[in-house]
Structures are given as C-alpha cells and as structure tokens.
Amino acid sequence: MSNEDQYGGGVGSGYGEVGGTGQTRTRLPDAPSDPYGTPRRAPRASRGLVTVVGVVVLLIAAIAFANQSSDSPRTPADQTPPAATSTSATGTRPVDGKNGAIPKGFAHDEQGAQSAAANYAVALVSADILKPQMRRQIVRQVFVADKVSELEARLDQAYGKTFLDQAGLDANGNAAQGLTYISRTVPVGTKAAKNSESTTTVDVWCTGVFGTAGVGSTNPVSNDWFTMTLTLRWAENDWKVESFAQKDGPAPVHTDRTASTAEEIAKAATEFGGFTYAR
Template identity: 65%
Template sequence: MSPGDGNDDDLYGGTGQTRTRLPDGGQGDVYGGAARRPARSSSRSLITVVGVVVLLIAAIAFANRGGDESSSGGSDSKKPGASATAPTGTKPVASGFAHDKQGAQSAAANYAVALVSADILKPDRRTEIVRQLFVSEKVSGLEAKFDKAYSTDFLSRLGLDTNGNAPAGQTYVSRTVPVGTRTTAYSDGAATAEVWCTGAFGTAGESTKNPVTNDWFTMTLKLRWTDGDWKVESFSQKDGPSPVNGDNKISSADEIAKAVEQYGGFTYAR
C-alpha cells in the first residue's frame, strides 16, 4: 500500500503487476554460473532477469507498504551524495528542482537512481537517503520498514555483510540508469512521474553466485511540492518495457569491477 495515500491501484499490491515477492530460502540458486544470458524466451533467461533486482525491489516494496507513521524530523536539506559522478569534481545538480513538469521529472529520475542503488543497502546511507527523498511525515515509518526489509538475512542472500559490503575481492553493483521520464498527473502541489529505467545489478568477482546482469523496469513516483522542492510520497515499480537482448560480448568479472571503480554512477538525469 501507498504510505498515507488513499488511491492504491497503481502502488504495491494494487494491480498485481508490481514486484511484491519477498526473498525466500531458494532464491540463492537462481543466479547460476552462466557468463552469458540467452535469449529472453528461455526459462533460464527469465530467472536471470528477475534475479538481483527482484530481491532489491521486493525489499523496497516491503518497506514502502503501509508507511503511514508520522515523524517530526526528515527535513534535512542535504541531497544524495554525488562524489563519484563528475570527473571534474563538481557535483551535479541534485536539488532545487524546478516547480514545473520538467522539474518533477528531473526529481523522479534522480530519486529512482537513489532508491535502487548500492547505497540503499548500507544502513548509514539508507537513513540519509530516506530523510532526503521523502516527505517528512513518511520518514520515521519508512526508516523502520527499510531496516526490516534489508535485514542481515536479506543482505546475506546477496552475498553482502551487515554493512552492505561485498566480500574482499568482489564488488557489488547496483546502478540504475533512467532512459526516459513522463508526468502522468500534475498540479501546483503534486505530481506523478514515471521513470523508465535500465541498469546493472549483481556482484562482480571470482566465484560469485550472483553475477552482474541487467534489467528493465518502470518506477512510478508520487511527488509533493514541499519546502521549495519535490519530495516523494510513495513509489511503485513494474517490469519493462524490455527490448530484445543484443548479442553482446560478456565482460569478465574483473572488467566489470574496474568499470564500477572508473566510471562514477549518475545521481541526476534530465
């Protein structure tokens, strides 16, 4: 359910199209050891596609349901860190979004990247992200729900420790890239924006059971204009649209890990 929102049709648990599966005991076997994803038509491909992102988004869905608790805090004016995004060292624009449709789309794209990032798995960064992105009355409840969703057991299924870090010699990857945005509803004080995304998710390293793969999904964010910026009230996610897989040469785990280190992830789009 949407936190504090009466219209739940397009949110988690509403249409049946969003991912609401929580991780189960058999999830660890789906990653296999294949270095190359076959065409989407095979059952193995379908399992691979829903691998890491299902776990990650399922936890987000769990945290996002029923978050109607209130909090007097959460008005931190800081935005998600962007220290690795610009080779020049200049931080990209990540606050002060325009009070119009394009500003709402910009905020939604920025927030989608943060909500499906490796940082969301790290307790300290997760707290910061939640307080920065969400309207203040949702913060307290969502912090608790995110913490419960990203439990020690959940992190261990991704091969991560309690701080969300990969083992020595491995690199956990969760990079989301907005492909396009649109607003489906807009008023002076509220907006609903959809962000079509792709991304790379998994663990790069030798003997990993969770190889880096890619996925396509659309995130819907309900935003409110408050304190001079757009903030998130609720969000949901569904599969696709997904293009046909290209016959791309698969890079080694070492190449993927080096790419993550060498290319900073974006925290802002549009």
Template identity: 65%
Template sequence: MSLGDDNDGFGGSGQTRTRLPEGGTGDIHGAPRRPPARGSRSLITVVGVVVLLVAAIAFANRGDTDDADTTSSSKPPGKSSPTSATGVRPVPGKNGEIPMGFARDEQGAQSAAANYSVALVSADILKPDRRSEIVQQLFVQDKVEELKSNLDKAYSREFLSKLGLDEAGNAATGLTYVSRTAPVGTKVTQFSDSAATVEVWCTGVFGTAGASSTNPVTNDWFTMTLALRWADNDWKVDSFSQKEGPAPVNGDLLASDANAIAKAVEEYGGFTYAR
C-alpha cells in the same frame, strides 16, 4: 530484478524493487533468445536472490498510506515529450550525491523523479547509514520515519547475508556489489503545482562482481512510478512503485568478465539526470 504484478507501494500502484534481474523468458518477436553464458546453478541462484529482494521491498512498502493529491495535467496523460533537456537550468545544487532544488513545474518534476529513481535502487540503499540519509533527503517528512523503519526491517542482517553482504551492506573482500541505474525517459501522468506523478523508464546493471561471485552482474529494464509532493521548496517523494519492462530484445554481446565490470563501476561516475 523484476517486480511482477502491481501491488501497493506507499500509496502507489505496483511493487517497488531494489535490483537484480531475472532470467529471460524469450524473444517477444518470436525468435529464441540466446541463453546467458552461465551455468544453470548460477541462474537458479540469481532467481533466488531476485525473489528475496522482491519480498523485502514488498515488506518495506507495507503500511497505511494514501495516494498523493493530484489534479489532471494540462497535457494528456501518457503524452510523450522530447528527450532533450529544455527550459531553465534543472537543478542548482546537491544534497550529498543527490541533486536538489528542482523547478516547480513539469520539467522539474521529471528531473526530480529521474534522479530519485537512481537513488532508490542504488547499492547505497542497502547500507544502513546511507539508507537513512537517502530516505531523509528524498521523502516528504511525514513518510520518513515509517519508511526508515520498514526498510531497516526488510534489509536485516540475515537478508543482507543472503546477498553476500555484511551487516553494513558491503561485499566480501575481492567482490564488488553493483547496482547502477540509468533512466531512459520520463513521462508525466498527473500534475499540479503541489503534486505530480511521473513514470521513469530505467535500465541498469545489478549483481556482485568478482571471481567467486555466485550472483553475477546482469542487466534489467523496469519502470518506476513516483508520486511527488511539493514540500520544503522542492519536489519530494510521497510514494513510489515499480514494474518490469518495457524491455528490448537482448543483444548478442559477449559478456565481460567480473573484473572488468568491477573496474568499470569504480572508474565511471554517475550523472545528474535532467529534463
């Protein structure tokens, strides 16, 4: 699920990605990591799918785009802020499943970026009908058609079949495709009243749950960078990019079986994220 080195993505820096984690490389503190409880054949399959997803997103992000026009924030770039929600009510409503109507300030930009990150790496982005709606809702109007065309080409029928999904983005009978992301924190690196750049640190679970799955659900950590523009009385995405990490050391938790994961995805709903 990681993206590797930074690269262009709609005017941003870094490669965007959809989902699916890579195998671990080792404990950054020196101690060996416990290998996941699955065979080498499954691990190879997961890594193969990761490569496919990264290539698809890189393809979708091709095109001539410019960085959003931003000015320096009054807050030094990279300065952290409290993680508790503060200020005015963050969002008055939703457009389908996606929150909308964010405040025209740094808090509103962070709330928008967190919620948009969840949508951009959701399972719905692989479904043609929902993908079109998501792109229309999230992006500035002058980027919508280009992005829709690029994503449709990237998520072709052939590509989806390699993930075990049909042309509508659905898993086979008895299987559940999982792509659930949870923002851990946000950081504003640039801000003006018309544009903002926000980094969103995320974790999530990605893969296919089911007894016959060759792409088991696993977790990942990544950071999305979204360049936002104030348009149509709301924050909209002008460009986005993604990079792996920061990732903590994996805990020694016993992995749940595929049925438990599939049941959890169906029973536990997502959140609206806000500063």
C-alpha cells in the same frame, strides 16, 4: 525509483509504492500492485543460477513487505500519442546544488518534477540503499518528512540480516573482500502522468546493472529494464517523494553480445561516474 532486484529481484522490483520506499539492485522488490516495491533485474543463466534466483525471490519479498500500501491503483494514462516535443530535452538546467550526492533545488514546475523523479530513481536503486547509515541519509533527503520514520523502519526490516546474507553482503551492506557489489540505475526517459502545483506523478523508464562482480561470485552482474512510478509532493521548497512503485519493462530485444569479465565490470563501476539527470 528492491533488494531482491538488486540482487536479482528488488526491494521494489516493482518498487511497489513505497509511499516512499527503497530498493537495492539495489532494486525494489517486484510487486506490481505494491506501491513501495523495488526494481529488479533478470539474472543471467549460469552455474550460480539457483543461488541468484533464491536471492531475487528474497529481494522481491523484502521490497513487497517494505512497500505495503493501501493506495488504490491510479487510472491508466490517456492513450493519445504524445507530441514530439514531449520526448525532447527541455534544455533547462535541472538544479544548482546537491544534498550530499543527491541533487536538490528542483524547479517548481513539471520539468523540475521529472528531473527530480529521474535523480531520485537513481538514489533509490543504488548500492548505498543497502548500507544502514547511507540508507537513512537517502530516505531523509528524498522523502517527505512525514514518511521518513515509517520508511526507515520498513527498509531496515526489508534489508535486514537475512536479505544481506542471501545477497552475500555483511551487516554494513558491503561485499566480501575481493568482490564488488554493483547497483547502478540509468533513467532512459520520464513522463508526467499527473501534475498539479502541489503533487505530481512521474513515470521513469530505467535500465541498469546489478549483482556482485569478482572471482567466485554466485550473484553475477546482469542488466534489467523497469519503470518506476514516483508520486512527488512539493515540500521544503523542493520536490520530495511521497510514494513509489515499480513494474518490469518496457525491455528491448536481448542481444548476443559477449559478456565482459567480472573484473572488467567491477573496474567500470568504479571508474565511470554518474550524472545529474535533467528532463
């Protein structure tokens, strides 16, 4: 698992390696080389296009700032085609408990790391990452302890007043009365790029919906496809995020399906709950 994305861009629209930093489409800003960037979504053309583009640019800049890192890019993965079993479900229950809304207690193996990465991607690109109090809880639950203070400061600055104003949200990350801010991420699949007993790098291919639903919204809800790369460390008897980055795609061909109304989207976001993701 950028604010810009979340609103059209993303704190990590590239979730550049955050070393553990966040997002908003809560997506993280787009910055392929930034390890702390957030994922972002492509806005739909509309009368509010200019406003949406402005918000996306702001999100990307915020995420890039929040995810600055000196880490060097990782070596490209082996091009050998994966075995058929690498994309099938393991059938193993991911966790037995939760820390608030975030799953915890992942197995100390490759399957557990991939399940952790999928669930953390959802949390890092959620609407809650834009709410100061919720953001602190997410950072402390998801990241390794020695990264918490640094990431809290970066994300507080990235998701400050300027960003929230551009996204049409108040100081607490809430939309105006009658409007609903949406940032929902859905992992499509995971892949372990590097693995050891203490650290693991996992790629999470995601899609999602981001924007503000409601009459008069200038930031319409749109969808996006992106890949988050999370570096996990085994700490506190669980997998925790040490850093993360994001890049666009892979994205399928866009269909000509008629878009739903803002009311239908807002209703769906409140009526359909999320999942605990397993590898």
